[in-house]
Amino acid sequence: MGLRNDFLWGGATAANQCEGGYDEDGRGLANVDVAPAGADRISVITGEMKMYDFDNQHFYPAKKAIDMYHHYKEDIALFGEMGFKTYRLSIAWSRIFPKGDEAEPNEAGLQFYEDLFKECHKYGIEPLVTITHFDCPMHLIEKYGAWRNRKLVGFYENLCNVIFRRYKGIVKYWLTFNEINMILHAPFMGAGLYFEAGENKEQTQYTAAHHELLASAIATKIAHEVDPNNKVGCMLAAGSTYPYTCNPNDVWKAAEANREAYFFIDVQSRGRYPAYALKALARKGITIPFMDGDAELLAAHTVDFISFSYYSSRCTSADPEMSGNTEGNIFASLKNPYLDASEWGWQIDPLGLRITMNELYDRYEKPLFIVENGLGAIDTPDENGYVADDYRIDYMRAHIQAMKDAVELDGVDLLGYTMWGPIDLVSAGTGEMKKRYGFIYVDRDNEGNGTLRRSKKKSFEWYKAVIASNGEILENL
Ligand code: BGP
Numbered sequence: 001m002g003l004r005n006d007f008l009w010g011g012a013t014a015a016n017q018c019e020g021g022y023d024e025d026g027r028g029l030a031n032v033d034v035a036p037a038g039a040d041r042i043s044v045i046t047g048e049m050k051m052y053d054f055d056n057q058h059f060y061p062a063k064k065a066i067d068m069y070h071h072y073k074e075d076i077a078l079f080g081e082m083g084f085k086t087y088r089l090s091i092a093w094s095r096i097f098p099k100g101d102e103a104e105p106n107e108a109g110l111q112f113y114e115d116l117f118k119e120c121h122k123y124g125i126e127p128l129v130t131i132t133h134f135d136c137p138m139h140l141i142e143k144y145g146a147w148r149n150r151k152l153v154g155f156y157e158n159l160c161n162v163i164f165r166r167y168k169g170i171v172k173y174w175l176t177f178n179e180i181n182m183i184l185h186a187p188f189m190g191a192g193l194y195f196e197a198g199e200n201k202e203q204t205q206y207t208a209a210h211h212e213l214l215a216s217a218i219a220t221k222i223a224h225e226v227d228p229n230n231k232v233g234c235m236l237a238a239g240s241t242y243p244y245t246c247n248p249n250d251v252w253k254a255a256e257a258n259r260e261a262y263f264f265i266d267v268q269s270r271g272r273y274p275a276y277a278l279k280a281l282a283r284k285g286i287t288i289p290f291m292d293g294d295a296e297l298l299a300a301h302t303v304d305f306i307s308f309s310y311y312s313s314r315c316t317s318a319d320p321e322m323s324g325n326t327e328g329n330i331f332a333s334l335k336n337p338y339l340d341a342s343e344w345g346w347q348i349d350p351l352g353l354r355i356t357m358n359e360l361y362d363r364y365e366k367p368l369f370i371v372e373n374g375l376g377a378i379d380t381p382d383e384n385g386y387v388a389d390d391y392r393i394d395y396m397r398a399h400i401q402a403m404k405d406a407v408e409l410d411g412v413d414l415l416g417y418t419m420w421g422p423i424d425l426v427s428a429g430t431g432e433m434k435k436r437y438g439f440i441y442v443d444r445d446n447e448g449n450g451t452l453r454r455s456k457k458k459s460f461e462w463y464k465a466v467i468a469s470n471g472e473i474l475e476n477l
Contacts, residue, residue: 002470003407008126008416009467011079011423011439012088012372014133014178016062018425019092021069025108028098029053029138031146031192037061037431037446045189045330047201052142052194059448061426061433066442067452068423072116074454075423078440080123082460083467087125088371088418089116090133090178093159100137100155101144105162113163117170127171128371128418130235131160131219133178134428136192146192147183147208150289156215157222164226172229175307175371176216179237180264183209185331189428203286210288213267217301224301231304233369234268236261237330238308240356242315244334249318257316262363269306269364271299305415306364309372310399313339313352330429344376344435350398357406357414367413373399374420376427376435385441385455390476392437392459397474404471419463423454439463 016032023029034051035044036058043049054060068075079087093100095109117127136146144151164174182190183205191208195201216234223230241257243250259276266274272295273288281288314333322334339347353373360368375395379387396419406412421437424444433446439460444450458477465473 001408002472003404003414005470006085007414007470008086008128008173008369008418009471010084010086010088010125010128010416010418012128012418012420013068013090013423013425014130014428015090015092015095016065016133016135016426017421017428018065018068018423020062020064020067022063024069025095025112026098026106027092027109028094028100030092030094030135031138031141031188032135033060033062034138035060035062035189035431041431045186047188047194050194052138059431061431061446061448064448065426066423066444069112071452071454073119075440076116076119076123076125078454078456078460079125079422082422082439082464084123084125084422085467086128086173086416086418087120088128088130088175090130090135091163093132093135094137096162097137097155097159099139101140101151110162110166114166114170117167121170126173128173128175128416129163129167129171130175130178131163132156132176134182134189141192141194146194147211148193148204150211153211153215153218157218160219160222164223164230168227172227172231174219174223174230174232175235176219176232176268176303177212178235179309180209180212180216180235180268181237181261182330183212184260202284206281206286207289209264210290210294213264214294214297216268216303217297220301220303221297233305233307234265234303235371236265236306236308236360238310238356238360239313240352240359241333242313242336244315244317244319244322247318250316253316253318257314258359265306265360265364267298268303269366271302303366305367305369306360307369307371308356308360309420310353310356310370311373311420312347313349313355342375343378344430346376348375348395348398350402352402353399354402354406354410357403357412358410361406361410361412367415369415370403370417372418372420374437376421376437378434379424379436379441379457381441381443381455385443385453387441387457389457389459392457393462393476396459396463397476400466400471400474422463
């Protein structure tokens with residue numbers, strides 16, 4: 001028995017990393033627009049350096065990105081050619097509500113996504129829509145302080161009311177917040193949070209998290225009311241944390257690190273704050289701004305499925321002397337001596353995907369959906385834009401095999417697999433273009449030069465064969 005017959009193969013993108021058109025057709029400015037490329041990016045996305053508008057010293061890659069705003073028909077046709085069953089994309093909140101707090105939505109923004117979803121259906125591609133992929137209208141940040149303010153819950157509710165009604169019948173798979181745990185690691189990118197001097201950061205982060213968790217429950221409620229066929233998922237930046245050794249102190253440290261991430265999904269999937277989190281938050285003096293009705297809301301509207309990104313596992317030690325940090329997906333981890341790493345230092349661990357899937361399935365017993373996985377690498381195209389990206393095929397083949405093992409050997413219920421960045425796009429972590437994930441090469445460089453021409457890499461035909469065989473054929477061609 002292999003993958004389910006209706007397995008949703010595809011790819012995933014985020015509006016701000018591919019669309020561009022940041023000021024077109026009434027779109028408002030958002031946090032993700034003002035994250036510059038270069039050395040200051042990390043300070044901006046972590047909320048340490050204030051950047052609420054463009055300046056002349058920085059390059060802002062999201063302004064144009066790969067200009068999918070004007071190329072989406074061509075791009076979706078290529079996805080169709082590969083046989084995609086689904087395309088995960090995000091809507092830009094500030095296209096629909098440019099400031100975020102208006103009573104009426106921006107029709108041009110709504111129409112853009114309606115056209116895009118209909119384009120997907122022409123090829124039999126089911127859209128999988130992330131409601132918020134790191135973006136927050138800048139006006140909501142400046143006027144209300146972003147998600148630290150409970151008013152954001154109401155603005156998000158307005159957004160959900162509009163999009164669930166407008167796209168009824170053409171979208172049925174929804175994710176509420178991309179990598180919701182990113183609020184702890186990149187709080188400005190993840191939730192629009194910039195910290196004032198002396199502010200208790202952790203208090204603000206968990207206050208904002210509570211608001212996002214409420215908003216997620218409300219979204220789930222409305223989605224189900226508007227159309228009982230809607231399926232709503234949470235989304236976790238996953239990748240299990242391993243203990244560096246079998247020293248029980250390391251094992252405990254790893255358990256705590258895993259709980260830090262699972263906390264969000266525990267609430268979204270089980271409908272309540274877990275006991276360990278209530279204790280840990282109380283010990284730190286953090287209060288969660290619970291109001292009447294919050295507990296009931298969280299309990300009544302849990303998600304239908306668990307989606308997650310997986311790039312790597314992580315490693316931790318209780319020994320303060322341990323050094324040798326490696327890069328990771330924003331949050332760093334100790335270097336695991338048993339694993340190789342990508343050119344950006346992200347360690348490569350296919351079995352870790354099977355381990356992570358099993359942990360999530362054991363814990364929640366709900367269907368899983370892998371909505372991001374892939375290799376960011378430097379590609380060298382020939383004069384026709386062709387890239388022989390065997391390294392990417394190797395990475396994906398090993399991960400898809402591990403995913404199949406989790407399904408076929410361990411019985412995990414898996415809805416689909418959307419690899420990250422089927423077409424090259426801007427890196428969320430670094431703002432670079434040269435960190436490429438795609439099956440489709442885009443002629444654009446880190447500084448914004450290039451024709452934007454699209455061309456197929458070797459992996460394009462490989463993934464097409466994988467999809468056509470429902471994952472039975474994984475060999476490199
Ligand atoms: C995840 C994000 C994506 C994506 C991916 C790869 O954290 O959800 O938006 O970018 O990581 O990371 P990067 O772009 O930094 O290589």
